[in-house]
Amino acid sequence: MDDQVAxxxxxxxxxxxxxRGASFADLVYEVTVKALEDAGLTIRDIGTVVxxxxxxxxxxxxxxxxVQDACGARHxxxxxxxxxxxxxxxxxxxxILSGSFSTxxxxxxxxxxxxxxNLITNAMFDxxxxxxxxxDAVTSAALQARAxxxxxxxxxxxxxxVSVKNHGxxxxxxxxxLAMDLTVEDVMASRxxxxxxxxxxxxxxxxxxxxxxxxxREAAGKARTVPVWIRGAGHCADAYHLGDRDLAVSPxxxxxxxxxxxxxxxxxxxxxxxxxxxxxxxxYQELMWLExxxxxxxxxxxxxxxxxATAMGGDLPVNPSGGCLSAHAVLVAGLVRLIEAVxxxxxxxxxxxxxxxxxxxxxGTNGPCGQSHCVMVLEK
Amino acid sequence: xxxxxxxVGTGQTRMRSSRKDVNGQELIQEAVARALEDAELSRDxxxxxxxxxxDHFEGINYVDTWSVDGSGAFxxxxxxxxxxxxxxxxxxxxxYYHAASGLFDRVLAIGWEKxxxxxxxxxxxTAFDPVLDRPTFGGAVGGLAAWATRYMHLTGATQEDAxxxxxRDRRHALxxxxxxxxxxxxxxxxxxxxxxxxxxKLLDMCPRTDGACAVxxxxxxxxxxITSRPAWVRGTVNRxxxxxxxxxxxxxxxxxxxxxxxxxxxxxxxxxLKEFDLMELYFPFSFAGIAWVEDLGLAPVGGGPRxxxxxxxxxxxxxxxxxxxxVLSCNAIxxxxxxxxxxxxxxxxxxGGDRQVPGARLALASGFGxxxxxxxxxxxxxxxx
Amino acid sequence: MDKPQExxxxxxxxxxxxxxxxxxxxxxxxxxxxxxxxxxxxxxCPSCRKVFVPPRxxxxxxxxxxxxxxxxxxxxxxxxxxxxxxxxxxPDTGHLKPVPYTWAFIRLDGADNTFIHYVDETDPEKLRVxxxxxxxxxxxxxxxxxxIRHFVTVP
Numbered sequence: 001m002d003d004q005v006a007x008x009x010x011x012x013x014x015x016x017x018x019x020r021g022a023s024f025a026d027l028v029y030e031v032t033v034k035a036l037e038d039a040g041l042t043i044r045d046i047g048t049v050v051x052x053x054x055x056x057x058x059x060x061x062x063x064x065x066x067v068q069d070a071c072g073a074r075h076x077x078x079x080x081x082x083x084x085x086x087x088x089x090x091x092x093x094x095x096i097l098s099g100s101f102s103t104x105x106x107x108x109x110x111x112x113x114x115x116x117x118n119l120i121t122n123a124m125f126d127x128x129x130x131x132x133x134x135x136d137a138v139t140s141a142a143l144q145a146r147a148x149x150x151x152x153x154x155x156x157x158x159x160x161x162v163s164v165k166n167h168g169x170x171x172x173x174x175x176x177x178l179a180m181d182l183t184v185e186d187v188m189a190s191r192x193x194x195x196x197x198x199x200x201x202x203x204x205x206x207x208x209x210x211x212x213x214x215x216x217r218e219a220a221g222k223a224r225t226v227p228v229w230i231r232g233a234g235h236c237a238d239a240y241h242l243g244d245r246d247l248a249v250s251p252x253x254x255x256x257x258x259x260x261x262x263x264x265x266x267x268x269x270x271x272x273x274x275x276x277x278x279x280x281x282x283x284y285q286e287l288m289w290l291e292x293x294x295x296x297x298x299x300x301x302x303x304x305x306x307x308x309a310t311a312m313g314g315d316l317p318v319n320p321s322g323g324c325l326s327a328h329a330v331l332v333a334g335l336v337r338l339i340e341a342v343x344x345x346x347x348x349x350x351x352x353x354x355x356x357x358x359x360x361x362x363x364g365t366n367g368p369c370g371q372s373h374c375v376m377v378l379e380k
Numbered sequence: 381x382x383x384x385x386x387x388v389g390t391g392q393t394r395m396r397s398s399r400k401d402v403n404g405q406e407l408i409q410e411a412v413a414r415a416l417e418d419a420e421l422s423r424d425x426x427x428x429x430x431x432x433x434x435d436h437f438e439g440i441n442y443v444d445t446w447s448v449d450g451s452g453a454f455x456x457x458x459x460x461x462x463x464x465x466x467x468x469x470x471x472x473x474x475x476y477y478h479a480a481s482g483l484f485d486r487v488l489a490i491g492w493e494k495x496x497x498x499x500x501x502x503x504x505x506t507a508f509d510p511v512l513d514r515p516t517f518g519g520a521v522g523g524l525a526a527w528a529t530r531y532m533h534l535t536g537a538t539q540e541d542a543x544x545x546x547x548r549d550r551r552h553a554l555x556x557x558x559x560x561x562x563x564x565x566x567x568x569x570x571x572x573x574x575x576x577x578x579x580x581k582l583l584d585m586c587p588r589t590d591g592a593c594a595v596x597x598x599x600x601x602x603x604x605x606i607t608s609r610p611a612w613v614r615g616t617v618n619r620x621x622x623x624x625x626x627x628x629x630x631x632x633x634x635x636x637x638x639x640x641x642x643x644x645x646x647x648x649x650x651x652x653l654k655e656f657d658l659m660e661l662y663f664p665f666s667f668a669g670i671a672w673v674e675d676l677g678l679a680p681v682g683g684g685p686r687x688x689x690x691x692x693x694x695x696x697x698x699x700x701x702x703x704x705x706x707v708l709s710c711n712a713i714x715x716x717x718x719x720x721x722x723x724x725x726x727x728x729x730x731x732g733g734d735r736q737v738p739g740a741r742l743a744l745a746s747g748f749g750x751x752x753x754x755x756x757x758x759x760x761x762x763x764x765x
Numbered sequence: 766m767d768k769p770q771e772x773x774x775x776x777x778x779x780x781x782x783x784x785x786x787x788x789x790x791x792x793x794x795x796x797x798x799x800x801x802x803x804x805x806x807x808x809x810c811p812s813c814r815k816v817f818v819p820p821r822x823x824x825x826x827x828x829x830x831x832x833x834x835x836x837x838x839x840x841x842x843x844x845x846x847x848x849x850x851x852x853x854x855x856p857d858t859g860h861l862k863p864v865p866y867t868w869a870f871i872r873l874d875g876a877d878n879t880f881i882h883y884v885d886e887t888d889p890e891k892l893r894v895x896x897x898x899x900x901x902x903x904x905x906x907x908x909x910x911x912x913i914r915h916f917v918t919v920p
Contacts, residue, residue, distance in 0.1 A: 023789035025623070029823050029830065043828045055435035055462070055506075059784035062434070062464035062507040062750050068623040069825030075638065078620050079470050082435075082460045083444060091459065091474065098480035099382025115784050123441035128403060128775050233483075235457040240448045255455060367445025372458065400772040439777060497774075501853040511788050511796075512819050515910040516882050518849050518868035525847030526870055533845070533894040578848040578889040623825065626870055626879040627817075630844055 001263050005093045006220045006227030007378070009039025009213030010339040015177040015327035018113040019207040024058060025070040027109045027209035032071050035105065035211040040224030043072035046213070047101030051080045052088035052108035052331050056120045071107050084279075085210065085335025086364030086374040090233055092214045102219035107211035110329040117205055124368050129241070137281070137368070138202060142194035144247040144369040145284040149196065151248035152299030156196050159283040160187035161305050163200050163325055166280060169312060170322025172351035175336075177206055177327040187283075201283040203328035210335045212342075228342045231359075231379045232266070234259025237372035245369070253292030253363070253373040261294070264377035266359075269294045273377075275344045275360040276316065277337035280323040285370060286310075289363060290318065293375065312354070320344065320352040334364020334374065341378045384764050385479040386603040386610030387729075388486075388596050389419025390722035395560040395591035395710050398496035404438055405450035407592045408492050411715075412452050415488065415594035418731075419606055426596075427484040429458040432471040433492050433714030436503035451490055463620065464507055465520075465662070465749015467491060468593070468717025472745070472757055475597040476613050485599045486606075491718035492592035495711075500588050507750070513625045518577060520664070521585060523625060523752075525577035528667040530630050532579065534682075537670055539579050541685035543570035545669030546583050546708055548694055553705025555695070555735035558719075560589045560710035570666070584666040591712030593719045600763070611728035614742070614758040617643045622751035635754035636675040636746070643756050644677065653678050653692070656758075657740040658700045658727055660720040662748040664707050669693075673701070676744075695737070703727065703735040717747030717755060724759040791820035794834055800908040805900060807876045809833040815877040839900035840919070841873035841880070848889050871898055871916060883915040892918075 011034025013019070013027055022030075028051070036042060049071050053063035060066065064080035071078075077100075081088040085108035092104035121137035148154065164184055170176035182200065190200040213223070220227040236259070238252035239245045257269075266272045278293065280286040287301035295316060296304045304310060310318035319325075321340040324333050341360035343349040349357075359379045366372040391414025393399070399407055408431075416422060429451050431444050440446050444453070444460035451458065463470045468491040475489030504520045518525070531537060547567055553559035565583055573583040603610040619635040622628045628635075640652070649655050659676070663669050670684035678699065679687040687693060693701040702708075704723040707716055724743035726732050732740075741762065747755035788796065791808055795818075798806045808820030812827035816835050824831055846869040852861045865887040870879040882900075886892055897919040906912035 020787055021790060023787055026789050026822050056441045059782065059786065060506050060510065061436040061503055064463055065507060065623055065750055068620055069821065069823045072828045074621050074825045075619065077618050079461055079473060080463050082462045087459045094477045094481035094483065097382065097482055098477050114786055119782060120441065123439065126446065127439065127777065236455060237445055237448055237453050237458045239454055240446055252455060367442050371445045499854060510786055511792060512910060513881065516868060518847060519853060522847050522849055522868045526845040529847055530845035530894060576851045626881045630870060630879065
């Protein structure tokens with residue numbers, strides 16, 4: 001895609017275990033104001049709003065209602081995506097491409113601290129066949145991790161290395177929740193949650209929000225930032241029942257990425273992409289998604305990680321922000337991957353900047369075990 | 381930039397207060413299969429799917445990824461949109477924007493609800509602020525009843541005026557094989573039905589329905605190849621202006637007045653009563669049929685009852701409202717708004733059978749929900765300029 | 766002759782979804798004022814000068830953050846109301862709400878939006894739009910909307 005839709009403003013909260021003083025509306029207002037200030041625009045410049053929230057996490061069945069005033073919805077066309085924030089950005093992008101709006105605000109919020117994660121994620125599972133088994137995000141991920149590791153002979157060590165890398169990267173990210181100096185031994189010795197996933201292989205429970213301002217070609221000129229164009233975007237969903245899928249591979253991600261790359265004219269992602277921000281809800285997922293994104297053959301991402309290719313100094317830094325392992329406000333995290341990719345391309349990523357980043361990939365997932373994926377390619 | 385979009389097929393399931401014969405996925409699949417059949421397309425032809433419902437009615441988290449067997453979204457792009465009662469029209473708008481973006485040529489939009497699987501009122505209550513609104517909340521019916529109270533106070537309208545709306549919609553439903561309630565009611569029956577929340581009686585209110593609706597949106601490149609009579613999306617506008625139950629303007633339906641004002645201007649409509657051929661409106665209670673028609677510019681303030689009593693909005697009248705029987709005859713909440721759009725498309729495509737408004741060329745669908753929010757979509761026979 | 770098929774369903778049982786919502790600064794102020802001072806407060810928008818009750822962080826019309834807490838008298842008039850005759854299970858208490866009860870939208874003196882609460886008169890014949898009403902507080906209060914027991918009509 002040529003210069004059609006750009007990200008011209010971004011805003012995120014600090015991600016924390018518990019933001020006791022803030023309501024959903026507080027978080028949404030904070031990041032909306034930040035994103036507008038970043039873009040140098042006002043709420044009056046926004047043509048349409050897409051909010052992102054989830055009724056289960058918010059404990060209310062029209063979760064969008066809580067944030068209508070805070071996101072500047074008054075007198076505007078507005079909608080709500082219930083799913084990962086990157087899909088929300090995709091919808092905002094479509095509204096601009098339709099020609100009906102020249103700018104869009106996409107804002108996501110989530111407070112993991114206010115409910116019980118295992119109950120909320122257990123509710124993802126079919127009430128007829130699987131929910132009573134007590135599956136939740138962690139136990140289902142453990143099934144997938146085992147399937148992946150068995151298939152390709154990947155051990156827990158490369159996964160641990162991902163955790164070490166990402167928590168370490170988070171030290172450069174003022175927004176991240178868990179910046180930590182870890183060793184592989186620390187990760188291997190951490191408490192087992194659900195074999196083979198240990199505490200330090202898993203993302204934390206997080207509160208936070210994020211927002212982006214999108215603009216079409218003309219409107220992008222009015223923003224004060226250098227526009228970062230969405231060159232390609234795609235999303236795709238795999239089968240639902242875990243038993244209907246080959247959990248060791250991600251055909252849906254491959255298809256979503258393929259679409260995004262084709263639109264962006266990317267033929268050799270390993271060579272042509274400078275930075276990746278992917279959705280590492282669990283350490284093994286960074287390995288699986290690297291493969292699904294086409295950065296290496298299936299089963300080889302562990303090796304790629306061991307070789308240091310994905311470290312800050314490597315030839316393909318992955319999750320300079322610290323990724324989801326360092327801060328995971330579900331629904332928000334995919335939008336944060338987009339924000340981090342945009343900051344990298346802009347050269348605005350401060351202490352976590354990868355020098356000379358021209359093209360970045362952002363990826364978000366939705367549903368159990370990464371059933372559905374959204375991928376975007378960003379470039380100046 | 382941007383494509384014109386048309387509806388090329390629709391499907392609706394059997395609508396019942398309880399569809400014990402199907403689980404949620406199967407209910408969705410029933411609507412999808414019918415829409416594909418209507419458009420003479422297969423699952424392979426669909427480029428993207430968008431789906432919506434209200435979570436707490438079925439208690440399933442991440443409905444989009446859960447639905448793929450029924451929605452046909454396996455190895456396709458799918459996302460969920462949801463905004464409460466307006467979900468159905470929100471889904472329609474999303475279907476439209478998917479195709480209008482130029483990224484997808486054939487988009488399947490699905491709205492569904494299996495209200496029987498939960499306590500509807502309990503679930504609706506959770507839509508509102510847990511600390512400030514829920515403790516005293518009077519349910520969806522309470523808010524609508526309060527609206528009725530004020531409308532009667534401001535205009536002198538009566539409960540009988542509203543009851544005439546129920547009589548109309550329930551009579552219209554006799555012509556609609558997809559309606560949930562297909563039994564006429566008399567004015568006396570409405571007036572004598574049990575009082576639920578003064579001044580609303582049982583027959584002033586919509587039923588609770590299990591059902592699903594699917595609509596296929598197509599870009600201008602492919603629409604004419606799929607059907608010789610596509611129903612073009614002429615325009616869509618929505619307004620979700622408030623966050624707290626008590627904040628909306630209680631003197632008139634501000635969101636509807638505002639949204640219709642914008643839409644009419646965009647379409648160059650000056651006299652909606654004359655220029656539209658029919659309307660399918662998300663009116664969840666009888667009083668809406670006399671009050672909110674004023675906010676659509678169909679009658680002056682206080683003039684709603686006259687419009688209805690004169691038969692203007694009956695089949696055969698100048699502007700039939702709810703030829704399908706409307707929401708008073710059928711309300712699977714996540715589907716309801718999409719059904720309004722589907723019914724407009726059915727009319728434009730000339731597939732309305734016994735409920736066809738002859739020569740229909742321009743129709744308006746509305747969605748309602750949340751804090752008195754409104755969605756609008758105009759559908760017509762003419763391709764937009 | 767085939768028997769009609771038995772159609773089953775799966776029950777969730779009494780599922781609990783516990784939540785603990787942070788209410789934010791302004792709602793905290795509002796609830797503390799109810800609890801400590803038996804007083805209703807609103808908040809004023811610095812741009813349009815309108816007062817909203819209960820207080821919230823942003824004026825939706827102006828998209829401006831609000832901070833100025835405004836004490837209100839607890840008196841006002843009925844903008845509209847309904848009398849509920851059907852009970853439903855309150856999802857917060859798990860109990861059936863006793864009927865009849867009157868749910869009212871009240872224009873509190875000094876506020877520009879409406880405030881929802883109960884009115885103790887449940888005969889629709891005795892209620893009128895525009896009637897004056899006054900808040901009545903519980904003796905024991907805990908920082909909850911129901912620290913206001915209800916509103917009574919003022920002759």
